[in-house]
Amino acid sequence: MRIALIDYGAGNVQSVKYAIKRLGFEPILTKDHDVIRDADKVIFPGVGAAKSAMEQLIDSGLDKLIPSLKQPVLGICVGMQLMCNYSEEGDVECLGIIDAEVKKFREGLKIPHMGWNNISDFKSKIFDGLLEGEQFYFVHSFYVPENKYSVALTNYGIRFSAAIQKDNFYAVQFHTEKSGDAGEQILKQFLEL
Amino acid sequence: MLSKRIIPCLDIKDGRTVKGVNFVGLRDAGDPVDLAEIYSKEGADELVFLDITATHEKRKTLLDLVARVAERINIPFTVGGGISELSDARALLKAGADKISINSAAVKRPELINELSTAFGAQFVVVAIDAKYTEQGWKVYLRGGRDRTEIDLFDWAKECQDRGAGEILFTSMDHDGTKSGFANKELAHLSSMLTIPIIASGGAGNMVHFKDVFQQGKSDAALAASIFHFKEISIPDLKKYLNDENIPIRL
Numbered sequence: 001m002r003i004a005l006i007d008y009g010a011g012n013v014q015s016v017k018y019a020i021k022r023l024g025f026e027p028i029l030t031k032d033h034d035v036i037r038d039a040d041k042v043i044f045p046g047v048g049a050a051k052s053a054m055e056q057l058i059d060s061g062l063d064k065l066i067p068s069l070k071q072p073v074l075g076i077c078v079g080m081q082l083m084c085n086y087s088e089e090g091d092v093e094c095l096g097i098i099d100a101e102v103k104k105f106r107e108g109l110k111i112p113h114m115g116w117n118n119i120s121d122f123k124s125k126i127f128d129g130l131l132e133g134e135q136f137y138f139v140h141s142f143y144v145p146e147n148k149y150s151v152a153l154t155n156y157g158i159r160f161s162a163a164i165q166k167d168n169f170y171a172v173q174f175h176t177e178k179s180g181d182a183g184e185q186i187l188k189q190f191l192e193l
Numbered sequence: 194m195l196s197k198r199i200i201p202c203l204d205i206k207d208g209r210t211v212k213g214v215n216f217v218g219l220r221d222a223g224d225p226v227d228l229a230e231i232y233s234k235e236g237a238d239e240l241v242f243l244d245i246t247a248t249h250e251k252r253k254t255l256l257d258l259v260a261r262v263a264e265r266i267n268i269p270f271t272v273g274g275g276i277s278e279l280s281d282a283r284a285l286l287k288a289g290a291d292k293i294s295i296n297s298a299a300v301k302r303p304e305l306i307n308e309l310s311t312a313f314g315a316q317f318v319v320v321a322i323d324a325k326y327t328e329q330g331w332k333v334y335l336r337g338g339r340d341r342t343e344i345d346l347f348d349w350a351k352e353c354q355d356r357g358a359g360e361i362l363f364t365s366m367d368h369d370g371t372k373s374g375f376a377n378k379e380l381a382h383l384s385s386m387l388t389i390p391i392i393a394s395g396g397a398g399n400m401v402h403f404k405d406v407f408q409q410g411k412s413d414a415a416l417a418a419s420i421f422h423f424k425e426i427s428i429p430d431l432k433k434y435l436n437d438e439n440i441p442i443r444l
Contacts, residue, residue, distance in 0.1 A: 012286060012289065012290075012291060014260075014263055014287065014288070014289040015263060015289055015291065018263050018264045018289065019267060021264070022264075022267070048313065048314040049314060109388075110388055110389060110390050110413065111388055111389065112315065112316050112359060112389075112390075113195065114316065114359070114360065114390050114413075115195050115196055115197075115198050115238065115390070115413065115414070116195070116196040116198070116238055116443040117194065117195045117196065118194065135196060135443045137238075137268070137269060139269075139316045140316075141315075155194065156195060175269070177267065178267065178268060178269045178291065179267070179268075180233070180267050180268055181267070183267060184267055
């Protein structure tokens, strides 16, 4: 299986690579359009700010390529947020795959939302083998509100999307690669789609 | 609900784990990668590696260690010790660290916090503060507690947040190594005045101390070293106890 791990300069891609390797696969770190288009699975990670991440995607033309992909794509953290129409973080237009707008957590909460939180209301195959209420590791200050593409929810001051899915696009707000065995289970489910 | 985090801290010297009692008298407690894996399997929520002999010559050893940890374990980890430039932080990020912790370098040049936060995001930047109560109030100390400054703990913590720190790791030197509980009053004050998460450090001696640091100290996470390394408290027992005490925890 060819797994493309999109490397566009956003954060800790090594962790995602190592997590995939622990599952017995060898991902290709790349921003090459042909390699990404020809992969069986594409993983779209992201750490850092939406605006600078979008700028890097535009620079490498990935902003056009990613929405056109037909194979299963997994967005992680900022990768998930970038799949939406727009982000309040840096007031930036995003990829427009998911019809939703990324918002900042309200005042009065500790920001970032950092640590392990439980997720529920599973509506995707990627959660097969996991129990409702399982905990995952989150680090983010902006969130995707609950919408018709939400396939898992979590609570932090407000109920928001822990995961979304539309057609071949899957995405999780938490870090699968840092969420212990439960996180690796989701990666495994995604790779087995 | 967001869980409170339990964080074992591994002090690293020459690639081995050590823990100081009041920052002096180091004892060896094993191989860092093995320990990291044990803690991860036992249910630690995060790990901190603090390189206490970070010199330029030893940098490569630390980067190798970070890469080996990132390959083996699947929970987040922070690396601290000797980080004074963006290039140090970038090398650790590339090796697989999720966060870095800075201490003395931030006091000497506070702009470092802004630079790191802008370059890698606030979530990557933990500012560690060592402080001690003096007749003039709580003062920040540098170089592992050797040098006193005239900087007020609470002013400095606020400045760190304003400059872009993602978390504050506060060690009370008055409590560290005493096993008599965390500095709950000061921690609660930090937690109420700041909007970023607070990691409590220094003073853990028994399971009740962890309950107290979350309930009274209002901390988001609690860090300890020797009590975990020498198996005085097991993480599964601790988490079960905290869960029974109605503290949100990941089991």
